[in-house]
Amino acid sequence: MTRDESENGPEDMLIDGNEAEAPGRKQLDAIHDEFNANYLRVYYGKLFPYSDMFKWMSYGNDGKHPACDQTYIGRREFSFTLVDDIYVRFQSFASLNELERSIREKCPFKIDIGPVYSVDPTKRHAYAQSGDNVFTPVERELIFDIDMSDYDDVRYCCAGADVCKECWPLMTVAIKVIDTALRNDFGFNHILWVYSGRRGVHCWVCDRKARILSNEQRACIADYFRVYKGNENSHKKISLSGLVLHPFLARTYTEVLKDYFEEKLLLSQNILSTEERYEKILDMILDETVTTELRGKWREKRRSSITKDINVIRWEQLKQLLHSGKHKAMGLRRCIEEIVFSFTYPRLDMEVSKHMNHLLKAPFCVHPKTGRVCIPIDPSNCEEFDPTTVPTLSMLLEELNRGYSRDDFTDELDRTSLGKSIRYFRSSFLQPLLRSCKEEMESSYNAKIQQSKNSLSW
Amino acid sequence: MQSVRAQRFHQNSDQIPSLPLYRSAPALEVRLEDFELFAIDRLRVLKAISDGLSRGKKPNEMENLVNDVWIENMRHAQASESVNKDIISHFVLRLVYCRTEDLRKWFLSMETALFRYRFMRLNSEDQKAQMAEFNLPYKSVGSAEYEGLKEKLGQVARSINQPLPSADAIFYKVPFEEVPELVACRKVYIHKGYAYVAMNQVVSLVVTQFRSHLSKALILTNRKWTSTIREQEKDRLAPIVEALSTSYLGPDYSQPRESGEIKIKDLDQIAKSSFPLCMRHLFEKLKEDHHLKHGGRMQLGLFLKGVGLKLEDALAFWRAEFSQKVGAERFEKEYAYSIRHNYGKEGKRTDYTPYSCQKIISSTPSVGDHHGCPFRHFSDENLRAALSRMGVGARAMEDVMDKVRNRHYQLACTLTFEAVHSSSCDAGINHPNQYFIDSQKSMQSKS
Numbered sequence: 050m051t052r053d054e055s056e057n058g059p060e061d062m063l064i065d066g067n068e069a070e071a072p073g074r075k076q077l078d079a080i081h082d083e084f085n086a087n088y089l090r091v092y093y094g095k096l097f098p099y100s101d102m103f104k105w106m107s108y109g110n111d112g113k114h115p116a117c118d119q120t121y122i123g124r125r126e127f128s129f130t131l132v133d134d135i136y137v138r139f140q141s142f143a144s145l146n147e148l149e150r151s152i153r154e155k156c157p158f159k160i161d162i163g164p165v166y167s168v169d170p171t172k173r174h175a176y177a178q179s180g181d182n183v184f185t186p187v188e189r190e191l192i193f194d195i196d197m198s199d200y201d202d203v204r205y206c207c208a209g210a211d212v213c214k215e216c217w218p219l220m221t222v223a224i225k226v227i228d229t230a231l232r233n234d235f236g237f238n239h240i241l242w243v244y245s246g247r248r249g250v251h252c253w254v255c256d257r258k259a260r261i262l263s264n265e266q267r268a269c270i271a272d273y274f275r276v277y278k279g280n281e282n283s284h285k286k287i288s289l290s291g292l293v294l295h296p297f298l299a300r301t302y303t304e305v306l307k308d309y310f311e312e313k314l315l316l317s318q319n320i321l322s323t324e325e326r327y328e329k330i331l332d333m334i335l336d337e338t339v340t341t342e343l344r345g346k347w348r349e350k351r352r353s354s355i356t357k358d359i360n361v362i363r364w365e366q367l368k369q370l371l372h373s374g375k376h377k378a379m380g381l382r383r384c385i386e387e388i389v390f391s392f393t394y395p396r397l398d399m400e401v402s403k404h405m406n407h408l409l410k411a412p413f414c415v416h417p418k419t420g421r422v423c424i425p426i427d428p429s430n431c432e433e434f435d436p437t438t439v440p441t442l443s444m445l446l447e448e449l450n451r452g453y454s455r456d457d458f459t460d461e462l463d464r465t466s467l468g469k470s471i472r473y474f475r476s477s478f479l480q481p482l483l484r485s486c487k488e489e490m491e492s493s494y495n496a497k498i499q500q501s502k503n504s505l506s507w
Numbered sequence: 508m509q510s511v512r513a514q515r516f517h518q519n520s521d522q523i524p525s526l527p528l529y530r531s532a533p534a535l536e537v538r539l540e541d542f543e544l545f546a547i548d549r550l551r552v553l554k555a556i557s558d559g560l561s562r563g564k565k566p567n568e569m570e571n572l573v574n575d576v577w578i579e580n581m582r583h584a585q586a587s588e589s590v591n592k593d594i595i596s597h598f599v600l601r602l603v604y605c606r607t608e609d610l611r612k613w614f615l616s617m618e619t620a621l622f623r624y625r626f627m628r629l630n631s632e633d634q635k636a637q638m639a640e641f642n643l644p645y646k647s648v649g650s651a652e653y654e655g656l657k658e659k660l661g662q663v664a665r666s667i668n669q670p671l672p673s674a675d676a677i678f679y680k681v682p683f684e685e686v687p688e689l690v691a692c693r694k695v696y697i698h699k700g701y702a703y704v705a706m707n708q709v710v711s712l713v714v715t716q717f718r719s720h721l722s723k724a725l726i727l728t729n730r731k732w733t734s735t736i737r738e739q740e741k742d743r744l745a746p747i748v749e750a751l752s753t754s755y756l757g758p759d760y761s762q763p764r765e766s767g768e769i770k771i772k773d774l775d776q777i778a779k780s781s782f783p784l785c786m787r788h789l790f791e792k793l794k795e796d797h798h799l800k801h802g803g804r805m806q807l808g809l810f811l812k813g814v815g816l817k818l819e820d821a822l823a824f825w826r827a828e829f830s831q832k833v834g835a836e837r838f839e840k841e842y843a844y845s846i847r848h849n850y851g852k853e854g855k856r857t858d859y860t861p862y863s864c865q866k867i868i869s870s871t872p873s874v875g876d877h878h879g880c881p882f883r884h885f886s887d888e889n890l891r892a893a894l895s896r897m898g899v900g901a902r903a904m905e906d907v908m909d910k911v912r913n914r915h916y917q918l919a920c921t922l923t924f925e926a927v928h929s930s931s932c933d934a935g936i937n938h939p940n941q942y943f944i945d946s947q948k949s950m951q952s953k954s
Contacts, residue, residue: 234698
């Protein structure tokens with residue numbers, strides 16, 4: 050079981066490789082202007098929403114109903130990344146107090162949430178030896194991780210750790226596609242989308258049905274979403290075979306991908322404007338007559354049109370040629386969709402979703418490299434989300450300082466811009482989830498009572 | 508109840524009885540010799556299935572293979588005797604293959620495949636009857652609901668190159684969790700958590716049930732074996748059972764031979780001469796980028812372990828490469844742990860086994876990855892270039908590419924081996940470490 054390497058992965062080359070420079074103390078602080086342990090301490094002291102997180106993780110088991118499992122929350126794994134990258138796994142908390150105290154004391158730079166195990170993870174050693182695998186995950190949300198760096202081969206504006214207004218919409222597209230499918234196709238209802246703090250989004254599916262999925266079932270859901278199958282060594286990375294598209298892919302194309310590609314991406318990424326770029330597209334068309342004809346048209350001197358962007362013109366020419374009667378070969382049938390899919394379709398990290406024991410960063414953590422808080426994203430309004438305006442640690446602290454007197458506000462939440470996110474978390478996600486947990490608990494409890502009554506009857 | 512079923516005679520002895528579900532051990536008497544012989548015959552069937560799968564045979568080829576190999580090994584003049592042998596041999600092999608996780612996994616895969624292909628050969632009446640034996644609580648879709656779904660169901664059919672469903676076609680509405688493979692391949696329409704399964708896809712449903720039941724049964728059998736049976740039977744059945752399990756699975760290369768210890772300074776040279784293409788590619792990329800993503804690290808790392816690279820040398824090797832990109836400190840923090848983990852020195856201390864071809868072929872490399880089987884994932888152009896760098900001549904190249912086109916990736920690799928070493932490889936390549944060992948052998952015998 051390897052650590053979740055997503056955010057601190059090797060893709061971002063940091064400054065610490067060059068020991069010879071020995072930067073002065075001041076310079077180091079300047080680098081981490083947005084984030085340091087002291088700020089974090091205040092954040093954990095005054096802003097982190099402990100009771101909301103605890104209520105969420107308890108899934109209704111923190112109540113007084115006889116059906117409540119008091120051991121439930123204590124069997125959930127948390128892991129902390131402390132200062133100096135010390136990593137502590139298999140933490141657990143039996144009460145809200147314990148959770149709060151531990152986080153405030155240890156001040157973790159990152160908090161990860163793991164599965165609910167069969168027994169308290171801190172006591173796992175007592176069970177691991179029995180050979181019956183009694184220490185094992187029993188519940189875990191269905192999770193997805195979408196990271197912008199997986200799109201590096203189709204975005205020209207940034208690469209690696211960077212994210213900007215031009216490429217962020219790729220995340221918006223991913224959220225729309227996955228969220229719709231999770232609700233419509235799989236019938237899930239309690240879905241939380243969270244900004245990962247720098248360059249991606251996470252998705253937590255919290256329905257009971259989702260939490261009890263086996264690894265194999267998680268893999269099958271991940272495969273349902275998988276369309277992209279290649280890498281730099283293969284030509285065509287997406288192959289949409291079949292006479293028509295599966296309803297899921299067809300809906301995805303007509304409702305989200307097509308418009309986004311033609312109206313936004315084509316222009317903002319200048320996909321066909323230079324030879325190097327259009328050759329990449331031509332590589333995906335496996336018919337030489339078509340590619341030769343297009344190449345011929347495009348190599349001519351660029352006729353600048355006042356009304357239409359060159360990308361739009363060239364895309365229309367490409368579509369026309371592929372749609373025209375002469376090229377109805379099997380391989381070309383879906384070529385246009387394949388191109389659109391390869392640029393815009395969501396790219397999921399399969400490994401994250403497939404295993405119950407995979408750890409994922411907790412919402413409302415602060416990203417150490419950007420200082421931004423991992424706040425929820427409303428999927429029905431995800432076009433409005435702007436990663437560059439997400440509250441940062443220093444911004445929140447400033448707001449706290451300004452709002453000096455508590456009496457200024459009717460609701461404590463409004464002291465900072467974090468309040469909006471916490472409100473959203475509660476009303477759109479947590480409350481409906483807890484309502485549903487309560488109903489489930491009550492109905493299964495009543496069913497059990499009924500059953501035992503029946504078995505007693507003569 | 509099972510013994511009654513097993514001894515059920517059919518009116519017409521030509522009629523093939525429905526497939527046994529092996530739900531409970533038969534109350535039959537078996538002679539000790541038959542105990543072993545029946546098991547060996549069944550093992551031949553399972554081994555043939557394993558071979559067929561790793562050679563990339565298509566489903567209809569597998570169906571024929573299973574039919575042939577079953578008739579050859581398991582048929583008996585009397586139908587009732589065939590059924591007895593079927594059931595007895597299955598339960599004997601359960602004892603043999605319940606004892607470790609690897610054995611259980613293999614047995615589960617092969618028995619499930621066997622069941623699947625036997626089920627597919629049944630006519631639809633028999634299939635319906637077989638389905639009924641599973642007692643599944645799923646209803647078929649009523650005509651009103653069907654009207655509303657017809658368009659989408661038709662779309663799905665056309666998307667997988669199947670004919671459009673007829674007006675009176677039967678579809679089963681089942682929770683999507685019951686048909687994971689159909690959902691994963693997008694071969695069904697799903698809506699609000701339910702999958703609409705066509706009659707000809709029902710095999711997926713029953714196979715999932717079969718598999719899940721057998722999986723649980725194997726764990727129980729293991730418990731019983733370790734707690735009571737093994738001791739009781741130590742003079743009678745235990746020796747037979749233990750002998751049966753080691754005879755048919757190929758070596759898994761988890762214990763590198765003492766003579767095969769490899770030093771870091773030899774790596775460059777042996778990579779060029781004896782690594783199969785998949786590992787060569789990873790090795791080259793590692794040298795070029797001073798980095799590999801997780802999938803590549805696992806595939807190459809475990810291979811090197813199988814080749815004989817000791818832990819200390821492995822750490823030194825990976826450190827030398829990675830620290831050029833991420834620095835020695837980050838290497839220690841982020842990567843050293845998982846290398847030690849692979850050698851069984853961390854966490855649950857499992858000594859991981861190097862991946863076989865089957866495993867590698869079925870993996871799915873994505874952006875930035877270099878693992879997986881190059882014969883499967885490389886474009887024509889890239890593959891030809893890589894093979895020619897390995898020394899594959901023009902004529903052999905065409906044979907190899909032909910195998911690739913027909914998706915026989917392991918055969919392509921075998922031909923590559925033969926071309927590069929100018930010697931034949933009769934057994935066929937099933938495992939990268941096997942390629943390495945055979946290559947070293949071939950070179951030694953020439954020098």
